[in-house]
Amino acid sequence: MRTFEELKEAVKKATRINDAAALMECADELDDLATSEAEAVAHNSRGSALSLHGDYSAALEHFYRALASHDRLGNSSGAAGVTNNIGNVHHRTGNYPAALEHFHRALAVNEVLGNSRWVAINIANIGNVYHRTGNYPAALEHYYRALAIHEELGESSGVALVTGNIGLVHESTGNYPAALEHHHRALSLHEELGDSRGVAFATGNIGNVHGSTGNYPAALEHYHRALAMYDELGDSSGVANVTCNILSALTLSREHAKAEALLQTMEGMRIDNPGVVVQREYNRAALQEHHGNIDEARATLLSALLIAQEHTLASEQAEVHRTLRDLALKQNDLASYVEHNNEFTRITEEINGKDTATKLAMQEKQREIDAKDREHQKYMAVLNSTLPIHIASRVARGEVVNDHHENAAVIFLDIVGFTAISDQLSSTEVVRLLESVFTTLDDVCKIHDVVKIKTIGDSYMAVAFPQESSKSEQRVASIEERAANAALDMLTAIADLPESLPESLREALPEGLRVRIGIHCGPVTAGVIGTARMQYDVWGDTVNVASRMESSGEPGRIHVSSSFALALNSEMAKWRNGETAVIPSVSEEGETAVIPSVSEEQRDSSQFPVPYSLRERGALEIKGKGLMTTYWLEGA
Numbered sequence: 001m002r003t004f005e006e007l008k009e010a011v012k013k014a015t016r017i018n019d020a021a022a023l024m025e026c027a028d029e030l031d032d033l034a035t036s037e038a039e040a041v042a043h044n045s046r047g048s049a050l051s052l053h054g055d056y057s058a059a060l061e062h063f064y065r066a067l068a069s070h071d072r073l074g075n076s077s078g079a080a081g082v083t084n085n086i087g088n089v090h091h092r093t094g095n096y097p098a099a100l101e102h103f104h105r106a107l108a109v110n111e112v113l114g115n116s117r118w119v120a121i122n123i124a125n126i127g128n129v130y131h132r133t134g135n136y137p138a139a140l141e142h143y144y145r146a147l148a149i150h151e152e153l154g155e156s157s158g159v160a161l162v163t164g165n166i167g168l169v170h171e172s173t174g175n176y177p178a179a180l181e182h183h184h185r186a187l188s189l190h191e192e193l194g195d196s197r198g199v200a201f202a203t204g205n206i207g208n209v210h211g212s213t214g215n216y217p218a219a220l221e222h223y224h225r226a227l228a229m230y231d232e233l234g235d236s237s238g239v240a241n242v243t244c245n246i247l248s249a250l251t252l253s254r255e256h257a258k259a260e261a262l263l264q265t266m267e268g269m270r271i272d273n274p275g276v277v278v279q280r281e282y283n284r285a286a287l288q289e290h291h292g293n294i295d296e297a298r299a300t301l302l303s304a305l306l307i308a309q310e311h312t313l314a315s316e317q318a319e320v321h322r323t324l325r326d327l328a329l330k331q332n333d334l335a336s337y338v339e340h341n342n343e344f345t346r347i348t349e350e351i352n353g354k355d356t357a358t359k360l361a362m363q364e365k366q367r368e369i370d371a372k373d374r375e376h377q378k379y380m381a382v383l384n385s386t387l388p389i390h391i392a393s394r395v396a397r398g399e400v401v402n403d404h405h406e407n408a409a410v411i412f413l414d415i416v417g418f419t420a421i422s423d424q425l426s427s428t429e430v431v432r433l434l435e436s437v438f439t440t441l442d443d444v445c446k447i448h449d450v451v452k453i454k455t456i457g458d459s460y461m462a463v464a465f466p467q468e469s470s471k472s473e474q475r476v477a478s479i480e481e482r483a484a485n486a487a488l489d490m491l492t493a494i495a496d497l498p499e500s501l502p503e504s505l506r507e508a509l510p511e512g513l514r515v516r517i518g519i520h521c522g523p524v525t526a527g528v529i530g531t532a533r534m535q536y537d538v539w540g541d542t543v544n545v546a547s548r549m550e551s552s553g554e555p556g557r558i559h560v561s562s563s564f565a566l567a568l569n570s571e572m573a574k575w576r577n578g579e580t581a582v583i584p585s586v587s588e589e590g591e592t593a594v595i596p597s598v599s600e601e602q603r604d605s606s607q608f609p610v611p612y613s614l615r616e617r618g619a620l621e622i623k624g625k626g627l628m629t630t631y632w633l634e635g636a
Contacts, residue, residue: 002029004038011045020234023049040069044082052197053236056089063089077118080109084122091129092237094274094311100129114399117158120149124162131169134314137364140169148376152393157198160189164202171209179209197238200229204242211245216253220246240271244279251283256290263287274311278304282320289327298327318347387528387536388451395528401536402527409464409483409521409564410543411450412550413441413490416514418458424508433505434458437513440493448486449477453538459550462486463524463538480521480568484612487517487558488635495556518549519633520561548622549630558633565614565631572612611636 002010007026014022023045030042047062063086070078087102107122127142143166150158167182183205190198207222223246230238243266250259263284271277281304288297301324308316321344328336383392394401415421415437422430438455445452445462453461464479464486477485498505498512522542528534545561553559560568613634622628 001032004030004033004035004041007033007038008041011041014045015048020049020052023052036069036073037075040066040073040075040078042066043069044078044085047082047085051085051089051092053234055236056093060086060089076109077113077115080106080113080115080118083109084118084125087125091125091132092273096129096133100126103129116149117153117155120146120153120155120158120162123149124158124165127165131165131172134172136169136173140166141368143169152396156189157193157195160186160193160195160198160202163189164198164205167205171205171212176209176213180206183209196229197233197235200226200233200235200238200242203229204238204245207242207245211249211252216249219249220253223249236270237273240266240269241273241276243269244271244276244283247283248279251286256287259283260287274307275313275316278308278313278316278320281307282316282323285323294327294331298324301327314347314350318344321347383534386534391528391536395534400528402525404523404525405465406523407466407479407521408524408526408538408542409479409519410524410538410546411462411464411483411487411490412518412547413460413462414516414550415458416516416555421508425505429505429508433501436497436501436505437494440497441490444486444489444493447489448482450482450486453536461538461543463526465526478567478571480564481571483519483521483564484558484568484633487519487633488612490517491515491556491558514555516550516553516555517558518546518551518553518560519558519564520546520549521564521567545622545625548625552620552622552630559617560614560631560633562629562631565633568612568633569614572614 007030011023011026013019014026027042027045027049030038030045043062043066047059047066050056050059050062063082067079067082067086070076070082083102084106087099087106090096090102091099103122103125107119107126110118110122123142124146127139127146130136130142131139143162147159147162147166150162163182164186167179167186170176170182171179183202187199187202187206190202203222204226207219207226210216210222211219223242227239227242227246230242243262247259247262247266250256250262263280266280271280281300285297285300285304288294288300301320305317305320305324307313308320321340325337325340325344328334328340380392380396383395386392387395391401421433425433434455437458438460441460441462442452444450448464449467450462450464453463455461464483466479467477494513494515498509501509520542522540522545524538524540524542526536526538528536549559549561613636615632615634617630617632619627619629622630
């Protein structure tokens with residue numbers, strides 16, 4: 001039986017891929033846990049599953065019960081998620097004011113909580129409401145805002161969904177090439193994620209674009225593909241929507257026999273989307289007219305008109321009025337002709353006027369979005385050039401970066417005799433030499449997952465921070481191992497560097513390049529300071545001791561503190577053949593234990609290789625620290 005945390009993760013995964021069966025299974029298991037937290041998640045999971053199946057009334061019932069449970073528990077994040085789900089149900093059933101209210105309510109909570117992923121989802125859902133109500137500039141603005149957040153977070157599923165939504169906006173405004181481009185991009189992303197429902201949705205959207213351009217064979221091909229996927233998923237809402245699209249394509253392409261058979265199939269379907277109901281009845285009227293049943297067609301269209309008026313579906317109303325006008329002409333019913341022609345003209349003029357203003361507004365909005373995107377890219381380029389990438393992402397999201405680490409390994413490196421070397425070089429050559437040195441060191445840090453912090457003159461500082469535990473069987477390297485590996489590679493890389501330098505620089509380095517390296521480990525504080533010229537820095541006594549290790553070291557050697565040596569020796573012990581090392585602690589008086597030496601036989605063993613050698617340097621007076629026993633770190 002899965003734990004509560006495991007089931008919560010399973011619900012998240014099933015929600016991301018729209019797996020209704022898995023959501024129901026998780027809800028049943030959560031019931032068995034019989035806790036208040038499990039009850040809330042179970043109701044939300046059931047509501048999501050029922051919503052995917054198109055049973056919106058039952059879905060709302062479970063969502064409201066989940067919301068009440070989260071409120072009792074004081075779980076604001078959970079309540080916001082359920083509120084968003086309630087908004088989705090209202091959106092799907094055409095209650096747009098209620099949908100907008102719930103999405104904004106969820107957004108406000110998630111912004112306070114700093115839930116970036118949910119902020120993006122809420123923003124995209126607000127865009128969905130604007131899209132459905134014809135406010136395309138506002139829809140596009142919200143979609144691009146959501147897309148930027150999903151991309152920043154690396155949320156591929158969110159990127160796929162929002163990309164498809166942008167395609168729908170272009171489709172709604174008649175920009176079919178852009179619509180197809182976005183739908184195909186969304187389809188590829190959904191396929192990579194293994195999201196069957198997303199694949200079905202994107203495939204159906206591609207069919208809609210082909211249908212809008214009169215390419216009915218291509219439209220039908222995509223519709224049938226999408227229908228098979230929805231049918232396999234048991235998604236009654238998806239099946240109804242795509243079936244109606246197939247009905248329209250068959251009617252328009254004059255395949256009347258197939259259309260009538262499909263219409264008969266649709267009679268038993270539950271359809272919650274009023275737009276789909278109007279579309280179905282419109283096709284029914286077209287088939288009735290084809291058979292010469294004008295009165296039946298007129299009655300069917302009037303019934304469809306009432307539904308379109310009830311749900312304020314303007315384009316559907318205009319289309320029904322146009323068809324009723326044409327039927328009145330066939331029946332020589334002048335009064336009806338004038339009535340429906342006037343309504344058709346009025347609504348069409350409203351739509352066309354709105355469309356013209358909308359397209360102009362969309363062009364302006366797109367220019368505004370492009371300008372903001374260019375500014376954002378410039379901002380991110382500056383951040384990424386001055387801060388580590390993972391820190392730059394946090395700053396871009398508005399986070400205050402102020403982290404405490406109980407243990408980190410700090411590396412200091414200094415070029416030996418740099419003042420004398422620089423006296424022999426021009427200012428251009430000095431800069432070129434430092435650029436070569438620091439670029440080489442940057443490359444070493446990347447290999448060993450060590451973060452470069454800063455350079456001061458000819459000095460270089462880097463830190464090995466703790467890593468998250470790996471879920472695989474492979475052990476994650478400790479901070480001491482990564483720092484030791486990086487330092488050893490730095491010595492080798494700097495020693496080899498002169499061979500790649502220009503001849504004028506090599507002449508100023510008759511003895512080559514040599515560096516001193518110092519390492520110490522312990523607690524540190526890391527954070528970003530400044531606003532105009534931000535800097536990521538690390539503070540604490542650990543930094544001071546590491547600097548002392550470097551300044552009191554020797555050229556071409558790595559000087560490490562006893563605490564670093566003891567910690568590294570603990571890792572080395574794991575490599576020894578059957579040997580259990582006892583690592584004594586350092587006393588408050590500064591006395592240190594002798595680190596067990598490694599025999600040549602053990603060091604040369606191919607089966608149990610020991611990658612490092614630690615040699616005691618002895619007691620040394622360290623400025624500000626007094627006597628300290630330190631060690632030389634060497635490669636085995």
